[in-house]
Amino acid sequence: MEKLDNVIFYNLEKAVKSYRQFAQANCLKAGVEITIDQWLVLKTIGEYPDITQHQLAGRIFKDVASVTRMIELLVTKDLLFRKSHAEDRRRFTLTLSDKGRKVLELMRPISLSNRRQALEGVTETELQTVQQVLQKILHNVSKEVDEKTV
Amino acid sequence: MEKLDNVIFYNLEKAVKSYRQFAQANCLKAGVEITIDQWLVLKTIGEYPDITQHQLAGRIFKDVASVTRMIELLVTKDLLFRKSHAEDRRRFTLTLSDKGRKVLELMRPISLSNRRQALEGVTETELQTVQQVLQKILHNVSKEVDEKTV
C-alpha cells in the first residue's frame, strides 16, 4: 500500500538527483573540473559581486556553514579571491579570478544544453504547472507565521 | 538574464530541500529521533524483507556506499539487525528490530500528514502533470542506450 513510486516527493528527489548526475557528468565530459554546487557559488558571485555569504547561502538554498567551506575550496582551487570587506569588517569581498571567470564561460553552453536536453518533450504549459505546484509546496512547508498571536 | 528563479531545476531542488526540512522538523517535534533517510531505509526493508543492499540503494536512489554506512548506523541504534544471509554469503539479511518497527509505526501518520500539508491546494490534475514531467526528465537524463551499434 502507498507505493513510493506514487509519492510525489520521492519522484521529485529522484528527478533532482538524476538531473544532477547527468549535469555533473556532462561537465566532466567537457573537461570542467568543478562540481555543480561549486559552479552555483561562482555563478551567483558573478551575478551579485557584493553579496554576503549569508545572502549567497540563501540564494542557492544552502547552509551558511556549507558556503563557508565551499568558498574555502574555491579559494584553494584559485577560482575565487576573498579579502576582508572595506566597509564592514565582519564580511568578506568575494571576487572571481580569471580562472573562475573562464570556468563560468565554459559552463554557460553546457548548462544550457543540459537543461534543453533534460526538458525535451516537456511543453511550456506543463512547465508552468510544475512551477505553480512547486510554489504551492514551498508556501505550504515554509514556517507559517505563528498564529498564536491571539 | 536567465534568472535562477525561472530555471525549473533550481525550483525543484528548493522545493525538495524545503520539504525535507519540514518533514524532518515534524519528526523531531513528534519525538522520533531518526533522519528521513534512515526512515526510508527502515521502511524499505520493512516492505522488502529479503532485499539486498544493492537493490535497497537503487530503490531509494542512493549510493551503495551510503547504504552500507546508514545500515551500520541503524544497527548501532538498535533499529536493525544484520546477519549473514543463509543462501548467499556475500549478502546480509536485514531485519527490523522491535524498536525499528515501533519507529515505523510512529512515523506513518507523521509522513501522511507531512505530505497532506505540503500538497494543500494542489489539485489531482496538477499532480499528474508534475508526475508526467518528472517521468520525461528522468527519461531524458538517463543514460541513453549507446546508439553507436551501427
Next chain:
DNA sequence: TTGTATTTATTGATACATCAATTATATTTG
C-alpha cells in the same frame, strides 16, 4: 556611551553523496 542585541562568519560534530579501489563469494564459460 556603555551595555545589549543583531549580524557575519567560522568551527566541530554527525550524517549523507559519490567515486574508485578492494575483498569475498557466486556464476559462467572454456
Next chain:
DNA sequence: CAAATATAATTGATGTATCAATAAATACAA
C-alpha cells in the same frame, strides 16, 4: 574442474548538509 567474470558489500577520500556553539564586528537602546 579451473579460469574468467560478475555480484555483494566495504573502505578511503573528498565534497556537501545541518545543527549548535562560538567569535568578532556592528547597530541600537537606555
